[in-house]
Amino acid sequence: MSGRGRTIAAVALRRAAAVAWRSGLGLRRGRARREIVARQLRLACEDLGPAFIKLGQLASVRPDVFPPETVFELERLQDRVPAVPGDEVRAIVAAELGAAPERVFATFDAEPVATASIAQVHGATLAADYRPVMGETLAAGTRLAVKVIRPGVEDAIAADLAAARRLAAWLERLPPAARWRPTALLAEFEATLASELDLRNEGRAADRFASDFADDPLVVVPRVVWRHTTRRVLTTAFIEGWRLSDLGEVERAGIDARGLAAHGAEVFMRQVLVLGRFHADLHPANLFVTPDGRICYLDFGITGRTTPAQRSAIAQVLVATAYADADRALRHSRALGLEVPDERVSAVRAAVDALMRRHLVGHGPADVRGFALGFLSTLADHRIAIPEGYGLLVKALVTVEGVARAIYPDIDIVEVARPFATRLVADQLTDPVRLQARVPAALTAALEALLD
Amino acid sequence: MKDLIRFLAAWALVHESADEAWRAAVARGERLAPVSLDQGPEAIADGLAALVAEEKERLKRRLLEGDAGATGATDLGPALEALRFEVAELRGRIETLQASLDAVAARLEG
Numbered sequence: 001m002s003g004r005g006r007t008i009a010a011v012a013l014r015r016a017a018a019v020a021w022r023s024g025l026g027l028r029r030g031r032a033r034r035e036i037v038a039r040q041l042r043l044a045c046e047d048l049g050p051a052f053i054k055l056g057q058l059a060s061v062r063p064d065v066f067p068p069e070t071v072f073e074l075e076r077l078q079d080r081v082p083a084v085p086g087d088e089v090r091a092i093v094a095a096e097l098g099a100a101p102e103r104v105f106a107t108f109d110a111e112p113v114a115t116a117s118i119a120q121v122h123g124a125t126l127a128a129d130y131r132p133v134m135g136e137t138l139a140a141g142t143r144l145a146v147k148v149i150r151p152g153v154e155d156a157i158a159a160d161l162a163a164a165r166r167l168a169a170w171l172e173r174l175p176p177a178a179r180w181r182p183t184a185l186l187a188e189f190e191a192t193l194a195s196e197l198d199l200r201n202e203g204r205a206a207d208r209f210a211s212d213f214a215d216d217p218l219v220v221v222p223r224v225v226w227r228h229t230t231r232r233v234l235t236t237a238f239i240e241g242w243r244l245s246d247l248g249e250v251e252r253a254g255i256d257a258r259g260l261a262a263h264g265a266e267v268f269m270r271q272v273l274v275l276g277r278f279h280a281d282l283h284p285a286n287l288f289v290t291p292d293g294r295i296c297y298l299d300f301g302i303t304g305r306t307t308p309a310q311r312s313a314i315a316q317v318l319v320a321t322a323y324a325d326a327d328r329a330l331r332h333s334r335a336l337g338l339e340v341p342d343e344r345v346s347a348v349r350a351a352v353d354a355l356m357r358r359h360l361v362g363h364g365p366a367d368v369r370g371f372a373l374g375f376l377s378t379l380a381d382h383r384i385a386i387p388e389g390y391g392l393l394v395k396a397l398v399t400v401e402g403v404a405r406a407i408y409p410d411i412d413i414v415e416v417a418r419p420f421a422t423r424l425v426a427d428q429l430t431d432p433v434r435l436q437a438r439v440p441a442a443l444t445a446a447l448e449a450l451l452d
Numbered sequence: 453m454k455d456l457i458r459f460l461a462a463w464a465l466v467h468e469s470a471d472e473a474w475r476a477a478v479a480r481g482e483r484l485a486p487v488s489l490d491q492g493p494e495a496i497a498d499g500l501a502a503l504v505a506e507e508k509e510r511l512k513r514r515l516l517e518g519d520a521g522a523t524g525a526t527d528l529g530p531a532l533e534a535l536r537f538e539v540a541e542l543r544g545r546i547e548t549l550q551a552s553l554d555a556v557a558a559r560l561e562g
Binding site (some may be wrong): 095097098099132133134153200203204207211226227228229230231263412439440443 | 460477500504533537540541543544545547548550551552554555556557558559
């Protein structure tokens, strides 16, 4: 076993021992035990560094695979890392763009403006006019953000993934862990990670997003400077603003925070339910609010897609959830692959109905996160498999709420979703193709009923 | 009732390629005398289909009399925008390729 392999095994053993100790050597069961496991799993990822933090972040958007407590705990993963020295960054930029940063750009800042486990961002200035894929020409002198992959990170991730593959093969032989399909899941995560390590993919997703929302004056997407972009360097226009995670009362006072929060939620619903492609790594640190009151989207490293059939079913489930109709929500959930065995339908429906009353239609703003956690736990308690698209929907709703609340803490996301989803379902119902298929039969049936 | 007929006419116009059953219903409806309730629901549906078809033809004539050029221009807009985006995206791909080639050339020269 390599040195790194031994480190991984040591961390895994230490955290497993902590789980055993804190759960009273297995005496604690159910949700209490799942919470303990989730916390130790998050700490293990943080102990093991970038590759495992990234794997944990990918796992945090998969409630179809992991228990809800794990999914929500892994959201809190922090990837605080020291900045890479300026000289090393300059060397990468020079190797990628064929000239020193001072020759490529009018200016290049040695100190980063942001650092993360995979890349860090430096400020720079555009040397000559540039026409981006979308929007106006960027004039020489425009402030830029240059994202650079950290040196050695690809090799470190490859080494960690090799160790993780061995661990996954071992877990595959243990019945409790085997149901997570660790080897297949790791292969899936590896593909996502490989895509994220090629910054050109992020640039393309940003351009597509800018095109999708070209008609929305409240949405800002940094324009990509392709002339200065390669696999390891992504250059975009620099957007001034506050990260949602840093948004305070003073900043909120100068903008229409409630309107912007509601609009942000609608933008996300439009991505998932109308366009079928969406920013799948949305959290308050990936969003800016500009001083003129617009939302700026960053970090398009992970994107997702929904098929027309999924979009139609998601809209129906969303409307049912927004109106706290448990029966309808479960009925339409079938179209997304959620199979509740007949003998459990009434118990699950009663539990979901109770959750909806407690979290969505009670006093005060709706609590989607509380509802989602309760709902996913109910499914886990009943051992009902969660399909991937379905998990995505539940997680997306929680994300929308989290983002909107970061802008305006008192927002009621269900109140915002209700008219949007209702409009969408009405559009689907009046779709000419659907009408053509259904109106003649409906008309005949109605007349039969009338004449009888 | 008139609004309902117009709505159904608009729907039928959009779907000019109505299925055979619909066409047959229209044909049957056109042959029928004014609909009477004692002929049953099928006859009423056929009669209604004929009414809708008649209204559809009227709607079609009205649209043809209108400004066909303006309709064409409106339809072209989104397609042109999509094409512009695809071409610009292609330009972006070429530019990033060029940046990588410049880097390779610089390495070879260095």
